[in-house]
Amino acid sequence: MKPLxxxxxxxxxxxxxxxADVRQYLTFQLGGDVFAIGILAIREILEYLKPTHxxxxxxxxRGVMNLRGSVVPVIDLSLRFARGExxxxxxxxVVIIEVEGEDQLQLIGILVDAVxxxxxxxxxxIEPPPQFGSKIRVDFIAGMAKLDGHFIVLLNVNKVLSVxxxxxxxxxxxxxxxxxxQTEKA
Numbered sequence: 549m550k551p552l553x554x555x556x557x558x559x560x561x562x563x564x565x566x567x568a569d570v571r572q573y574l575t576f577q578l579g580g581d582v583f584a585i586g587i588l589a590i591r592e593i594l595e596y597l598k599p600t601h602x603x604x605x606x607x608x609x610r611g612v613m614n615l616r617g618s619v620v621p622v623i624d625l626s627l628r629f630a631r632g633e634x635x636x637x638x639x640x641x642v643v644i645i646e647v648e649g650e651d652q653l654q655l656i657g658i659l660v661d662a663v664x665x666x667x668x669x670x671x672x673x674i675e676p677p678p679q680f681g682s683k684i685r686v687d688f689i690a691g692m693a694k695l696d697g698h699f700i701v702l703l704n705v706n707k708v709l710s711v712x713x714x715x716x717x718x719x720x721x722x723x724x725x726x727x728x729x730q731t732e733k734a
Contacts, residue, residue: 569671575664575700578626583701584693589645591655593663596640613657622657623709634659647709656709669693
């Protein structure tokens with residue numbers, strides 16, 4: 549990948565050529581693929597510490613962690629994308645992301661194999677999400693960035709980490725567990 553080259557907009561209104569809109573994205577490894585998230589959603593990157601397990605949660609919620617007194621859920625992004633569980637190694641990180649909830653911002657940690665770099669990507673180099681053939685849900689993809697002859701999947705964090713959708717999945721899992729318990733007692 550290319551090193552980070554930031555373009556700065558100058559306050560000089562008399563500039564002859566208009567600047568293209570450029571956004572910054574944090575790239576990271578998940579399985580064999582590279583994904584990116586806009587840095588405006590990212591709060592911080594932490595070394596992996598085993599989260600505290602919470603019973604009756606969907607498998608992609610690995611648990612919760614303490615972030616300076618706040619309880620932050622940790623999501624295994626690989627499991628969220630219906631892939632295998634993320635294997636923990638020395639480069640595994642938890643990326644803390646701010647996600648828009650109904651009435652406030654929610655902090656959520658995502659488990660990734662490794663963090664790569666921050667890239668400045670012009671809007672002109674971003675294609676709309678594919679309508680078929682993707683390994684993840686189309687609504688999870690904000691766009692596809694063209695870089696050195698290949699694509700990087702830009703994630704829509706508000707869809708991937710939708711607090712409402714994850715709460716619904718969690719409540720369905722609890723209902724299934726309660727139904728299994730009732731069946732075993734009968």
